Amino acid sequence: MESNQQYQDLAGKTALITGGTKGIGKAIADRLSQAGARVIVTARHQPEETDSPPPFIKADITQPQQVAELAQAITETYGGLDILVNNVGGVTAPGGGFSSLTDQDWEQELQFNLLAAxxxxxxxxxxxxAQKSGVIIHVSSVAGIKPVWYHNLAYAVSKAGLNAYSKALSNELAPKGIRVLTVSPGATNTPLMQQLVQRYAATAGLGADEAFQQMAAQAGGIPMGRMAEPAEVAALVYFLVSPAASYLTGANYLVDGGTVPVV
Ligand SMILES: NC(=O)c1ccc[n+]([C@@H]2O[C@H](COP(=O)([O-])OP(=O)(O)OC[C@H]3O[C@@H](n4cnc5c(N)ncnc54)[C@H](OP(=O)(O)O)[C@@H]3O)[C@@H](O)[C@H]2O)c1
Structure with missing residues (x-):
């Protein structure tokens, strides 16, 4: 998609992107803005940078009270939303498999990757x-389909739960005019992925490149041989929220360079 003028198919739409200040969320915010949407972003820290940043609402979405305040601010200021992208999530628990994970690790991972959305x-x-329309995206992960016990056990379980929740919600809401979709990225070049690679590199005594190659191999390899860029995930999200995807709901779309080895 080249010209911003040509593809303003989200003009008049209001979109909230959680975690829209970095990584995949920022790329989604940028892409939806280019398509003409009024984009609002939320995160725990307001970014310092940029010429014309989108409206920012500070919230830690693992905290129920802050979620209630966020929803109230959205409803009062914008009258509601057309597009909600639940992007916040990530690996917070330690690696090492079942014996490394405490109840607290499990609860934190479920709060972050499932209950917040x-x-x-x-x-x-x-x-x-009430408006009989809307699109909700849940950003999941290939880990929800293809867990790697050493690196992401609790995260994978949380994302698998998100996949099932998203499917069930789509069935409930389809008759009400609302589409609900899941997007499952593979390894993507973001601050989160860089931290995970650094964590493994430190544990295994490797450099970052070698550590990533080992992690990718442990996950069964990436046929395309590289990570995704955040904009490549955002391109899929843009399509799914656009009018061109009007008959799509309830599905889970991989954007993974071929990582998941099943059809
Ligand atoms: N990167 C990958 O390889 C990859 C692969 C598969 C799936 N995913 C999924 O893609 C999504 C985005 O990942 P990413 O790699 O882009 O993450 P990231 O680089 O860590 O960025 C996370 C964003 O979320 C915000 N955030 C973090 N905790 C928050 C909280 N409690 N409340 C509100 N905002 C919060 C961060 O800003 P603040 O720190 O200021 O709050 C930031 O804007 C996640 O759901 C992740 O599981 C990522």
Missing amino acids: IRLDRALLPTMI
Whole structure:
């Protein structure tokens, strides 16, 4: 998609991107803005940079009270949303398999990757239902389909739960005019992935490149031989929220360079 003028198919739409200040979330915010959407981003820290940053609402979306305040601010200021991208998530628990994970690690991973999205959807859905339209995206991971026990056991379980929740929600909301979709990236070049590579490199006594190659090999390899760039994930999200995807709901789309080895 080249020209911003030619593809303003999200003009008039209001979109909230959680974690829209870095990595995949920032790329989604940029892509949807290019397509003409009014984009609002939320994260725990306001970014310092940029010429014309999108409206920012500070919230830690693992905290129920802050989610309630975020939803209230969105409803009062913008009257609701057309597009909600639940992008926040990531690996917070240590690697090493089942014996390395405490109850607290499991609870934190489930809050971050599953319950935060469920809570935010619940807070924002009433206005979408009232307007009889909307699109919700859940950013999951290939780990939800293809867990790697050493690196991401609790994360993978949380994302698998998100996949099932997203499917069930799509069935409930399809008759109400709301589409719900899941996007599952593979390894993507973001601050989160860089931290994970550094963590493994330190544990294994390797350089960053070698550490990433080992991690990718442990996950079964990446046929394309490289990570995704965030813009490549954002291109898929843009398509899914656009009018061109009007008959799509309930599916989980991989953007993984061929990583998941099954059809
Ligand atoms: N990168 C990958 O390889 C990869 C692969 C598969 C799936 N994914 C998924 O893609 C999504 C985005 O990942 P990413 O790699 O882009 O992550 P990232 O680089 O860590 O960026 C995370 C974003 O979320 C915000 N954030 C973090 N915790 C938050 C909280 N509690 N409340 C509100 N905002 C919060 C961060 O800003 P603040 O720190 O200021 O809050 C930042 O804007 C996640 O769901 C992840 O599981 C990523």
